[in-house]
Amino acid sequence: MPALGGKIDMVPGRMHGLRVQAQREGRYRGQCAEYCGEQHARMALEVVARPPDAFDAWLAAQAGPAAAPANAQLARGQAVFLAQRCQACHAVRGVTAGGPGATLGPDLTHVGSRRTIAAGTLPTHAATLAGWVADPQAHKAGARMPATRTLDGADLRALAAWLESLQ
Ligand code: HEC
Ligand SMILES: [Cu+2]
Structure with a gap:
């Protein structure tokens, strides 16, 4: 910096x-x-x-577990995440059970609140999250995350919407 x-x-x-x-x-x-x-x-x-008060509020929110899915679309997204076994590399506190590999990828508990993903590579919103999940290498060559090419469009959109909702 x-x-x-x-x-x-x-x-x-x-x-x-x-x-x-x-x-x-x-x-x-x-x-x-x-x-x-x-x-x-x-x-x-x-x-x-940030000023101390704003920082403390941010820290308290980040320390909490993931937001529960607020509607059927988001519940579907969470189910897709678990079915795809994303939790093999990612923790989502309150949703995943942890395990030996769960820190191979970033903690996603509040991924939707981050301004960017993949170390500044993409702004965070549902469309970029979907594009990232479908093909990480297309955005960041060498990223240690496998592509997920088998999802149909509706499942991928639900997954991306759920990730975005993790504020
Ligand atoms: C083999 C381990 C592995 C698996 C399986 C995996 N990921 Fe990842 N993921 C990673 C790694 C490593 C990164 C960091 C990539 C980078 O920035 O270079 C990452 C980054 C991400 C990010 C960006 C997070 C951030 O803050 O930058 C999201 C979102 C994500 N993964 C979602 C998923 C989803 C959804 C699945 C399941 C479809 C999944 N991942 C499966 C390893 C994995
Ligand atoms: Cu470097």
């Missing part, structure tokens, strides 16, 4: 910390600055600085 003056190496398998201080509320873009493999061009990150 050049605006915050922060940069640190990440070493696989090691925990590193970086402390930065924003003087002003806002969004500060960062980018992986060390060529690290096929996905390197799509490795953006964002530091969001």
Whole structure:
């Protein structure tokens, strides 16, 4: 995040910390600055600085479990997610049971509240979520998520709507 003056190496398998201080509320873009493999061009990150009250409210909402499906379409989307075994790599707190591989992919409990998915590659909404699920490689070469080409359109739309609803 050049605006915050922060940069640190990440070493696989090691925990590193970086402390930065924003003087002003806002969004500060960062980018992986060390060529690290096929996905390197799509490795953006964002530091969001909020006033303490707003941050605490955000944190409390993010710590909670996933929203229950509010209608039949969203319930269908959740069922498709489980039937496709997406939970082999992704946690959705309150919905999935966890397991050894459940941290291979990002936690999706509040994926709909993120501004972007796949490290800044796509803005988050139902259409981009559907496109991502159908073919991650088309958006981010080297992504370690298999394509899901077998879903019919209605199931894919329900799945994407459910992911978007996870605010
Ligand atoms: C083999 C493990 C694996 C499986 C199975 C898998 N994913 Fe993923 N998924 C990943 C990985 C790894 C990423 C991160 C990709 C990246 O950014 O490079 C990801 C990213 C995502 C993202 C973007 C999240 C974010 O915040 O950037 C969504 C949404 C998603 N997966 C949904 C699904 C759905 C829905 C299914 C089932 C149809 C599924 N995934 C199956 C591994 C998996
Ligand atoms: Cu990189």
